[in-house]
Amino acid sequence: MDCRRSRTNDPDQWIATCPEGSKAVCEELRDLIFRWEPDLKESVNSNMLCFSQKKRVCGISGFKNHAQLTFYRGSELPDPARLFNHGQENASIHSIDLPDGLEGLNLRALRSLLHAAVKVDTEPTQPKPPAAPREEWPMPEVLAAALKKNKAAAAFYEQLKPTYQREYKVWVGMAKQPDTIARRLEETVRALAAGKKWAQRKEG
Structure with a gap:
């Protein structure tokens, strides 16, 4: 157009x-x-x-x-x-x-x-069909194992809405190199134990 x-x-x-x-x-x-x-x-x-x-x-x-x-x-x-x-x-x-x-x-x-x-x-505008739900991101094995070892991090993670849980799962799950996986996993557990969402993980 x-x-x-x-x-x-x-x-x-x-x-x-x-x-x-x-x-x-x-x-x-x-x-x-x-x-x-x-x-x-x-x-x-x-x-x-x-x-x-x-x-x-x-x-x-x-x-x-x-x-x-x-x-x-x-x-x-x-x-x-x-x-x-x-x-x-x-x-x-x-x-x-x-x-x-x-x-x-x-x-x-x-x-x-x-x-x-x-x-x-001549007819009312039809409502847009609802967006298809996003496919659930699988829980990375390394994150699941880390949460089992840290009760505070696991407790806060369970309280989060699925959208916020997904942010952590995607961030850890997208890492490919061992060093990157280890670093993101450490930051994730530390942030969750401190009661922080993914977007707040680097806040002091």
């Missing part, structure tokens, strides 16, 4: 001043969108030609060598034809890069995608 300042706020002027490598495709996309969803309103925002209903439904970007069609709630849209080829890692916005213009593009699928986007725009 082109996030530069818009070169103009006028949609017609925006089309007229598109780079030559994408101008024709942007014009075609604009015509198709208004043919399929004539009630959408047109505006320019962040140098994109945007089409809105309640909120922004989609937007066209014109780059030097290609055009791009962005759907603001793309993650909520069915895409059986797999038109989306850019930004799928984004939680909401998905795009279609068009390096070859509309040649070979499934226009029927694109029309269905646009209709679905307009319908989704």
Whole structure:
């Protein structure tokens, strides 16, 4: 998506001043969108030609060598034809890069995608799915053995929340060289015995 300042706020002027490598495709996309969803309103925002209903439904970007069609709630849209080829890692916005213009593009699928986007725009935004829990970090054997030998350190470690326990396990477990393992283990036991979290271990 082109996030530069818009070169103009006028949609017609925006089309007229598109780079030559994408101008024709942007014009075609604009015509198709208004043919399929004539009630959408047109505006320019962040140098994109945007089409809105309640909120922004989609937007066209014109780059030097290609055009791009962005759907603001793309993650909520069915895409059986797999038109989306850019930004799928984004939680909401998905795009279609068009390096070859509309040649070979499934226009029927694109029309269905646009209709679905307009319908989704009338519905409340879906909450983001909860993040997958992080895989539990295994307890390093050397740390487990050291805690067995120091009751004060072990008692404080058991009181810590799993997040804070993980910090110590990762720090010790990531060490590879014997000297590094020994040094981190010594600092860990000393800090835990003094009732300190990992971030506080070097405090006096």
